[in-house]
Amino acid sequence: MSAMAESPQDRASWLREELQRHERLYYQEAKPEITDREFDRLMAELAAIEEEHPELRTADSPTQRVGGEPTEGFEQVEHQPPMLSLDNTYDHDELEEWVGRLERLLPDTEIDFVCELKVDGVSLSLLYEDGVLAEAATRGNGRVGDLVTANARTIRSLPLRLPAGAPARLRVRGEVFIPRGAFRKLNEEREAAGEELYANPRNTTAGTIRLLDSRDTARRPLEITCYELVQQPGAGERVSHADGLKTLSRLGLPVSQGWRRCESLSEVVAFCDDWQEKRGELDFEIDGVVVKVDDPELRDRLGATAKAPRWAVAFKFAAEQAVTVVRAISPQVGRTGAVTPVAELEPVLVAGTTVRRATLHNYEDLRDKDIRVGDTVLIEKGGDIIPKVVKVVETRGDRRSQRSKPPENCPVCGEKLSKPEEEALWRCVNAACPAVVRESIRHFASRNAMDIEGLGNWLVGELVEGGLAKNVADLYSLTESQLAGLEKTTTVGEELATKLAVGIKGVPAGSNLGDAIRSLDIQGLGPKKVEMLTQTFDTVGKLRAASLGELAKATLSTAKLGERSAAKILHSLEQSKQPALARLIYALGLRHVGERTATLLAHRFPSIEDLASASTEALEEIDEIGSRIAESVQAFFDSASNQDLLARLEKAGLRPKQETRSAQEEGPLKDRVFVLTGTLDGMTRNEATARITALGGKVTGSVSGRTDFLVAGEKAGSKLRKAEQLGVEVLDEAGLAELLSGGR
Ligand code: AMP
Ligand code: ZN
Numbered sequence: 001m002s003a004m005a006e007s008p009q010d011r012a013s014w015l016r017e018e019l020q021r022h023e024r025l026y027y028q029e030a031k032p033e034i035t036d037r038e039f040d041r042l043m044a045e046l047a048a049i050e051e052e053h054p055e056l057r058t059a060d061s062p063t064q065r066v067g068g069e070p071t072e073g074f075e076q077v078e079h080q081p082p083m084l085s086l087d088n089t090y091d092h093d094e095l096e097e098w099v100g101r102l103e104r105l106l107p108d109t110e111i112d113f114v115c116e117l118k119v120d121g122v123s124l125s126l127l128y129e130d131g132v133l134a135e136a137a138t139r140g141n142g143r144v145g146d147l148v149t150a151n152a153r154t155i156r157s158l159p160l161r162l163p164a165g166a167p168a169r170l171r172v173r174g175e176v177f178i179p180r181g182a183f184r185k186l187n188e189e190r191e192a193a194g195e196e197l198y199a200n201p202r203n204t205t206a207g208t209i210r211l212l213d214s215r216d217t218a219r220r221p222l223e224i225t226c227y228e229l230v231q232q233p234g235a236g237e238r239v240s241h242a243d244g245l246k247t248l249s250r251l252g253l254p255v256s257q258g259w260r261r262c263e264s265l266s267e268v269v270a271f272c273d274d275w276q277e278k279r280g281e282l283d284f285e286i287d288g289v290v291v292k293v294d295d296p297e298l299r300d301r302l303g304a305t306a307k308a309p310r311w312a313v314a315f316k317f318a319a320e321q322a323v324t325v326v327r328a329i330s331p332q333v334g335r336t337g338a339v340t341p342v343a344e345l346e347p348v349l350v351a352g353t354t355v356r357r358a359t360l361h362n363y364e365d366l367r368d369k370d371i372r373v374g375d376t377v378l379i380e381k382g383g384d385i386i387p388k389v390v391k392v393v394e395t396r397g398d399r400r401s402q403r404s405k406p407p408e409n410c411p412v413c414g415e416k417l418s419k420p421e422e423e424a425l426w427r428c429v430n431a432a433c434p435a436v437v438r439e440s441i442r443h444f445a446s447r448n449a450m451d452i453e454g455l456g457n458w459l460v461g462e463l464v465e466g467g468l469a470k471n472v473a474d475l476y477s478l479t480e481s482q483l484a485g486l487e488k489t490t491t492v493g494e495e496l497a498t499k500l501a502v503g504i505k506g507v508p509a510g511s512n513l514g515d516a517i518r519s520l521d522i523q524g525l526g527p528k529k530v531e532m533l534t535q536t537f538d539t540v541g542k543l544r545a546a547s548l549g550e551l552a553k554a555t556l557s558t559a560k561l562g563e564r565s566a567a568k569i570l571h572s573l574e575q576s577k578q579p580a581l582a583r584l585i586y587a588l589g590l591r592h593v594g595e596r597t598a599t600l601l602a603h604r605f606p607s608i609e610d611l612a613s614a615s616t617e618a619l620e621e622i623d624e625i626g627s628r629i630a631e632s633v634q635a636f637f638d639s640a641s642n643q644d645l646l647a648r649l650e651k652a653g654l655r656p657k658q659e660t661r662s663a664q665e666e667g668p669l670k671d672r673v674f675v676l677t678g679t680l681d682g683m684t685r686n687e688a689t690a691r692i693t694a695l696g697g698k699v700t701g702s703v704s705g706r707t708d709f710l711v712a713g714e715k716a717g718s719k720l721r722k723a724e725q726l727g728v729e730v731l732d733e734a735g736l737a738e739l740l741s742g743g744r
Contacts, residue, residue, distance in 0.1 A: 008049050012056045015046040019062040023156060024252065060132045060160040064153050074146035074210070079125060081232070083139040083173070085307050086290065086314040092269055095291070098313045099265045102293070105302060105310070105682065111293060114241045115271040116259040118288040118314055119225055121177030122206045124152060126226075128170040131162040138209060151209050152176075154218035157254045166251055174226035174253075178205050179283045182221035187354075192524040196458060197354075201285060206447075223284070227256045231296055238296040261294060272315045279317065288316040305683070306690035319380045322355070323393055324348040326375050329360070329404040331411045333435035335443050335589055337428040339417055341366050341404060343377070343389050350381045358387040362424045363406040373401040410435070431641065437471065438464040440589050444472045448595055449587035450576045454569040459561070462486050472587075473645050475573060476652035483566035490556045492533075496524060497551035500533075504543050513540050529556050581656040585611065588642075591632040600624060601633070606658050608646065612637040623689070623701045667696020668742060673706055674699045677720060678713030680733050691740050703728060711736045 006014075022039055043062060050057040057063070089095045102111055125145065127135035136152030137145040153160060155176065162170070178186070178201040186204070187197045198204040208220045229244035239247065242261045249255045258275070262268045272289045279286050293299050293311035302310040328344040341360040348355055358379045360366045369391055371377060376394040381387040409416055410428035412435035417426040428436065441460050445452040455475070463469040468482055492500070503520035514534045517525065525533075536554050537543040546554075579587070582602035586595050593601070604622050605611040611633065619630035636642055674692050676685050676699060683691075688711065689699045703710055703722045710723035711731045723730055731739065 008053050009056055012046060012049045012053075015042055015049070016058070016061055019043060019046065020159075020161070023062065024159075059134075062160070064150075064160070074148060074212075076140070076144050077135065077137045077147050078144050079137065079139075079142065081230070082143045083123060083125060083145065084142055084304060084309055086312055087308045088288075088314045088316050090316050090318075095269060095272070095313070095315055096265060098291075099268070102302065102310075106298060109298065111298060112240075112295065113262045113268055114245070114259060114292050114294050115262055115268055116227055116256045116290045116292070117225075117275060117282075117286045118290045118316075119175040119177050119256070120202050120285040120287040121175040122202070122209055124148075124174055124176050124209070124224065125230075126152065126158075126172045126174065128162055128166065128172070130168055131164070131166040133158070133160045146210060148209055150214040151211060151217040154214055155222045155224050158224050159252045162251045162253075170251075171230035172226050172248060172253060173228040173230060174224045175256075176205055176209055176222055176224050177201060177284050178208075178221055179223055180285065181283055182223075186221065188523075192526070196456065224254060225256045226253045227259075227290070233296075233300050240296065241292055241294045262291075276317050286317075288314050290314050305687040306694050307686075320350050321378055321380045321390070322348045322350045323376060323378055324355075326371060326373050326377055326389075328373055329366070329371070331407050333410060333412050333428055333433065333439070335436065335439035336591060337410075337430070337433065337436050338425040339406060339410065339428060340425070341406075343371065345377075345379070348379070350379065350387060355379060355381065355387045358389045360389055363404075363426065364424045366404060370403070372403060375400075432470065434464050437469070441469055441472055441475065443589050444587045445475075446587075449583055450579055451583070452569075452576045453572040454565065455572070458488055459486070459569070462488070471645055473648035473652060476577075476649070476654070478570065478573070480563065480566045480570060483569060484561055484563045486561045488559045488561070490558075492552050492554045492556050494548075494552045496522065496556075497548050497554075500543070501546075501548055501551060504540060507540055509541050509544075511540055513537060513543060516540050532556055577653050578655050578657055581607070581658060584608065584654070584656045588636070590636045592629050593632065597625065597629060608656060612646075621700055623699050667694070669695040669697030669739075672697045672708045674709050674711060675701070675703050675707050675719060675723070675728075676711045676713075678716035680711075680713040680736075682733065682737070688736065695740065709736075709739075 019039070019042055022034060022042075046061070047063045050061065050063055087098075089098055099111075103109075123139045125135075125137045125139070126133065129135075133149070133153065135147065136149045137147050139145050152158060180201065183198070183201040183204065190197055204220070205222065208217050208222060211217045226248050227245075228241075229239075229248055231238045231244065242259075245255050245259060260267075260271055262271060268291055272291075275286065275289055291313050293302065299309070299311040304310060325346040326343045327346060329341050330344060331339050332342045333339055340362055343358045343360055345356055345358060360369075360371065369389070371389060371392055372395070374396045375392045378390040378393050379387050380390050406419075406426045407417065410430065410433060413428060413430050413433040415428050415430040415433060417428055419426045430436070438460055441455075441464065442457060444450055445455040445460065452475075460469070463475075463478075463486075466486070468478065469475055499522050500517070500520070503522065504516065507516040507519070514530055517530045517533060532555060533543075537546065543551075580602070582595075582599040585593065585601055585608075586598035600622050601611055601619075604618075605614055614633070616627075616630050616634065619625055619633055620627060669692060674697055676688055680688060692699055700707070703719050703726065705726060707723065707726070707728045709731050710719060710728050711733070712720050712723075713733060720730065722728075
């Protein structure tokens, strides 16, 4: 520090530089020069100066990482170019097919690739203006995302300012994630605090980057890896992808580790196999490899479908497996009343997540695989699906336990279960069954449905149990006073119970119970919890006498839902009142109607009323929708209690937004009906469908008098004959391409 009196301005800028340098040393070079404590002191000093002289605060100040005032919702930004998804390949053959297709599309061209790790996180689009991080946005629906700049600033490895010489405008894409180790620690802390555990790093990341208060985001250990320097065609000279990655590294951005330029399919395959093998060595989760064309000109020539670029593909790793022991098999009642067996497992780590339960589909499956308590089983986790039991790898010899049979009555409400002949599932048909109600409400509130923040599993359970919510419409009449004061109880749980039971054995019977528990020094048992336990058990003797089961069920802590949280939940309920129509359809939980089907329905029917009165023909006219879904939709809307539910939702102010159908309404192919048949050469049928619908056209499954065009690829069969009979215009692939490019 200089001896002369330093101006606050000089001091602030010195501090900023210094903090940035230490951050770089710490996060990017892993060579810290000062302790965390000293770092915090410098930070506090800078914050104090900025507090006193707000005019000295800059957007790139390290203090801004800590986050400002909570914001209401997020602003939206449009992505230019859109943030597309990636097509997937699952084995060498599919990878080879992909490369083969590129070679067909680009005859006589050398194609080089870059292979990168596919980090399993959440993508983020970043914009640096004049070297300063100006914007960060989530992928959202690919075209429009949430502006989460304040949250992105809390990512420590992300520079807020680039070194001198950085381009005036730099667009970068990357993946935000939580490393495995940090995730484990986060969950340990939550466990110790008696809070619900996070399911996996990716979901936690997704939730964290969208937190409304960036101070909360700052507390979570987010990291980022950058994988794309965005170069718009026509915007000056462009570099190869590999050079783009090098530029990003040079600018101090954390770049995807381990990437490699590959000149042939065999090199690409070797890279994929190598990392499939080594994935466990990384401190973050990867679910595959991304293979990209290196040359920007070739990328332009290949272009993109509505869903994904043609110049990149994901190679997805096979699901991760692990071996563990079945402790119990218990029946679980789902949203549709279906009762399925669930295996309670000896906890085991699979792909960085602790797995304690796995599904067994149904009781027939359970019988076929002959899985019994005590067996050692192979479990598998793929994508975000709940882990499943694949098979028994070892039994307990001849002393095997009994087979588990489906219960005769619902384990929750006691109603006799029924099973239609043709189905494999036993069901509780009691619509008021608390388990069914609870699961439907959870589904309704979940992120991909109505996305009601704060309405977590615990709270929903509490609302259902307390009779405050008997269906989803009841949610909208909740009041603050009903919510505030709800009490959350955490119990000791099996793991702590075991530790306690073992530890307490070695303690003299006459000792003070509180001192005795403290002396065991068990992680997760803070002073308040020790006190709670002493109140419950009173003496060392009584604690010893308790069974493991009693111990596990003992209360460890209670917490009330505060007024602020209650208000927040009411606010998110209020905000959920204008969902996209597709979300609402999905949220209502019609049998066989998943997200994709819900979107298809919402595209075809502009309102719930239209959908409710849709004829079987109108429903089945939609490609991909058959009689099973059509029946389910009609059965749902025919039910008096569902009609009542919808009326109540409407009365509560629920107004679904119509899909943005501008393209459909104004596109050049508006009202034109297409049928596709045979194999197309240059695009898959899905791609063709996407391109036709993007221009406002409609693609249906069968040829009728209303069909305008039949697109016939190779090996076209009966549909072609029918079209010829009906005099429908037939297009070959070139004809379709011409139509799509606006040539006629
Ligand atoms: P998917 O969501 O399965 O269609 O895969 C596309 C997503 O993969 C992108 O949106 C990114 O979030 C993610 N991703 C992870 N690593 C990369 C990478 N190296 N290059 C491109 N995308 C990546
Ligand atoms: Zn029931």
